[in-house]
Amino acid sequence: MTHLYRMAALALGLTALPVTSAYSQERQDTPSTTAADAIYCEQRRLGYWFYCAKPVPQEEPQQEKAEPVPATQELDAITSELRELKARAILYPTEANVAAYIRFQRAQLDRASLFSDVWQRAIWQDPELDYTLERPVGAVAKKQWQDARSAERDHVMARLSQRYGLFYFFSSTCGPCEVMSPIIKGVADRWRITVRAISTDGGPSRHFPDYRVETNQRARLGLEGKATPALVLWDSATKRPIPIGYGVLSADELQDRIYLLTSKEAGHDY
Numbered sequence: 001m002t003h004l005y006r007m008a009a010l011a012l013g014l015t016a017l018p019v020t021s022a023y024s025q026e027r028q029d030t031p032s033t034t035a036a037d038a039i040y041c042e043q044r045r046l047g048y049w050f051y052c053a054k055p056v057p058q059e060e061p062q063q064e065k066a067e068p069v070p071a072t073q074e075l076d077a078i079t080s081e082l083r084e085l086k087a088r089a090i091l092y093p094t095e096a097n098v099a100a101y102i103r104f105q106r107a108q109l110d111r112a113s114l115f116s117d118v119w120q121r122a123i124w125q126d127p128e129l130d131y132t133l134e135r136p137v138g139a140v141a142k143k144q145w146q147d148a149r150s151a152e153r154d155h156v157m158a159r160l161s162q163r164y165g166l167f168y169f170f171s172s173t174c175g176p177c178e179v180m181s182p183i184i185k186g187v188a189d190r191w192r193i194t195v196r197a198i199s200t201d202g203g204p205s206r207h208f209p210d211y212r213v214e215t216n217q218r219a220r221l222g223l224e225g226k227a228t229p230a231l232v233l234w235d236s237a238t239k240r241p242i243p244i245g246y247g248v249l250s251a252d253e254l255q256d257r258i259y260l261l262t263s264k265e266a267g268h269d270y
Contacts, residue, residue, distance in 0.1 A: 082108060153259040157191045163237050164262065165194040167221060169214065169230040172203020176248045180229040181207040183251050200228055233258065 082104060089101040123129045136142045168184055170177040185207045188195045197208035198217055205211050221232045221241040231254075233242040244257050 078108065153255060156259050156263045157255060160258065160262065161192045161194065163235065164258075165196065165234045165236065167217070167232040167234060167241070168195055168197045168208070169200055169218060169223070169228055169232075170197060170205055170208075170211075171201045171228045172199060172205065173201060174228045177205075177229045180248050181205055183249065183254065184229075184231070187251055187254055200226065233261065 082101075085097075085101040085104050089097045127133060132138070132141070136145045166184070166188060168181075170181060184195060187193070195208065197205055197211040198214045199205065199211050200214045200218075202213045218226070218230070221234075221243070223230055223232060223243060227246045229248070230246050231244040231249075233244055234240075235242060242261050244254070244261065249257070
């Protein structure tokens with residue numbers, strides 16, 4: 001009987017051996033635990049039959065970033081929605097439609113106000129963007145700019161007679177010519193500019209008694225049409241005419257045009 005018990009125990013031991021060996025082999029095949037894994041295992045109070053390795057979190061799939069909408073398309077969409085809400089409010093003027101249009105329009109006005117504010121701040125902080133440094137709009141700065149410009153213009157006008165003369169086309173029956181003739185004479189006398197007055201109808205001028213009758217001078221000087229009064233500068237150095245303008249001009253405007261046409265290139269005074 002004792003012999004039978006021994007044989008049974010031996011059989012049971014041989015049966016359990018492969019299981020223990022397989023488990024031992026499996027533990028040897030697993031990566032060795034780190035200190036952090038050991039702490040994790042101890043904190044969790046895991047038993048002998050658990051692997052002491054902290055689970056690696058799975059990486060979440062990265063979502064593709066949407067392409068940004070071009071600003072021009074966004075602005076077009078806002079404009080289109082505003083037009084649609086306005087049309088709906090006009091064609092179907094319910095309280096809800098009108099309120100929706102007003103609310104959306106107010107939002108765009110706020111957006112425009114913000115843009116205007118940022119625009120002004122940018123100009124204040126960058127002198128290259130501030131056009132008022134070239135053409136002031138404030139009362140004090142504008143007065144200083146005008147005084148400096150008048151002084152420069154007067155300097156140009158004082159030397160004008162050395163090189164330029166004026167052709168003045170008038171008509172004895174022309175009402176604007178009666179207004180313009182004394183203005184031209186006053187400017188010419190002040191700066192000692194020679195004026196050659198030409199009558200387009202053969203009639204006289206009381207301000208320019210030494211006039212001449214027109215014999216195709218307008219065409220030779222490049223004047224268009226037959227409008228009077230008409231003024232042309234003659235450049236004796238280059239032998240070319242410089243039309244100044246037509247109609248009634250004030251003395252300041254006349255001098256400004258002469259100043260610009262004789263001393264400033266196009267695009268340098270704006």
